Amino acid sequence: MKYMMFVCDDTEPETDETLVPDVEVWVAEHDASGARVLGNKLAPPSAATTVRVRGGEVLLSDGPFAETKEVIVGFDILEVADLDEAIAVVARHPMAHVGRVELRPYAD
Template identity: 40%
Template sequence: MQYMLLIYSDEQDWTEEEREHCFAESTELSHELNERGQFVSASRLQSVTTATSVRVRDGQRMVTDGPFAETREQLGGYFIVEAKDLNEAIAIAGRIPSARKGTVEVRPVVELAGLPSR
């Protein structure tokens, strides 16, 4: 089963050196997961200052700058992994470097039939 590991933290909590070290550790983890056949995808997101939110209400599209919610922690990246169960996904989430400063949310991915594949 696939799990999405959503990485949240306060962007202001990271020094540039810490951020670079985190990326290096995350890349290493990605390669290890790939060797075990568990890696699907991972990426860092650009700063929350680049976010745009889109809502449609009563047929009208509303576009606003910034994230949808004002929170202390922002979505900063993600991993999508193959795991046999939630416990294995949680173990992987605990190895993501950002878990030491922020939060990693673990969510099962619903597989939808009929979607295009890469």
């Protein structure tokens, strides 16, 4: 099964980079095992652009869609046998210990 991991944090990455744990060991481990298919760190929310189309007009807004202190700072795609294995992989992610990781299966 494939799962999307949304790695979330409530710190501002552009100002609190030293508070973000190093995830390179986790990445290397799960790339080697084949559980991690793809992933990356995201640019800070200040670099986001929200796109909406209303009445045929493209509307752009600077910044993220949701106004919240907690932001998505990265993502990973997992390919594992089941939810239990996905949870075990996510529980080892350093950000699960200082932030939050949302895990969602791909739709059928």
